[in-house]
Amino acid sequence: MRMRDVAYDPAAESEYExxxxxxxxxxxxxxxxxxxxxxxxxxxxxPIE
Known part of the structure; x- marks a missing residue:
């Protein structure tokens, strides 16, 4: 199984928990x-490890 990075867009909003x-x-x-x-x-x- 391969992990992939999420594309980074500095103008996009992020979710904070x-x-x-x-x-x-x-x-x-x-x-x-x-x-x-x-x-x-x-x-x-x-990710939280």
Whole structure:
């Protein structure tokens, strides 16, 4: 099985998911914190290992 990189488009919006509450936010740049609970966000295109 081959893994492929996601095409990067700097003008595209990305989805960010909150580690604490699971809320998903869409933005062009990473928000400082979750708009729902203030928790830490991660870019959903970046895998968690």
């Amino acid at each position: 909150c580690f604490d509450c699971g809320a998903v936010t869409t933005a062009k740049t990473k928000p400082e914190s979750c708009p729902e609970c203030g928790g830490e966000l991660r870019n959903r295109l970046t």
